Amino acid sequence: MASSRPHPLTALHASGFAVGALLLLVGVGVLLGEPLLIPPLAASAALVHGAPGLPISQPRNLVGGHLLAALIGFAVLAVTGRSTWGAAVAGGLALGATLLTHLSHSPAAATAVVVVLQGPGLAPFLPLLVLATLLLVAIGALHGRLGGSAVRYPLSW
Template sequence: MKPLLSSLIRFCQKELDKGRYTQPSCKRWQPLLSFIGGLIAISCLGIISNLSNYSLLVAPFGASTVLLFAAPNSPLAQPRNLVFGNLTGAISAVLCVFLIGTSPLASGIAVGLAIALGQAFRCLHPPAGAVALLGVLLKASPIFILIPVLSGSLILLVIAFCFHRLQKREQSYPLHWL
């Protein structure tokens, strides 16, 4: 067992030394700032959800929040990707529910369509797959596209924009709008 473990350690060390992949690093206070940004964003969505009696897709927006506050320089976190990516997921869900129903096949097609549309329109946003899946599971109607998906995406965008503007950073969010 010991030789196997030491071989595994040597292999891992060689891979790390190659520099093929390194975990992203962050500045000392970034985890705390990311926590605060996520707390504010999801809390605001929750309050608005309670006031409006509309569920604001906490799971996909939670994933979007990770991108917006922990990796704001990622191409997948830019406004075009956030808003249009989530819209492609919502549209995919509504179309699949209308044309196919709510079967597992419809869920798969909705997610696949969200990915394909995100790539085709250069607005790929990984949480859009969760939007598509959740939309099918919730039997989304056309209003789902506007409320909660578009409204929630725009609210997240405004919060992220304001939050990052308040910080004194070398490069502020967003890197580009479109």
């Protein structure tokens, strides 16, 4: 059974807040001189604003899933170096680890892939990732409080 389409105004609100959240990540990244916008975070923003009621959209899963996946990415990077083979392994291991720890957040698997492919430094990357995910949660909560979302976000922490 196909789900019903959202009201056009709901879709407009979700899109506007997602764009705003991602632009905020870009702006903070520019101010810090470090990129905060990585592709997996765009997918996270889509979940927070497009499907705020799903368990994978909740803050615990979003923040915890990305952090766990990044740590797995760094572990795989240490073993394989920057390689597409290692990135594939990291993505799969991140999926399994997030499922086992009840931190399932599908975009997080891509965070592990990004870590292995780009090889960022652990010390700058992890705090920036935490900052970025917390900003996504904050903008999602603002969206939910302003009534632009069909579901109040977050439903749980």
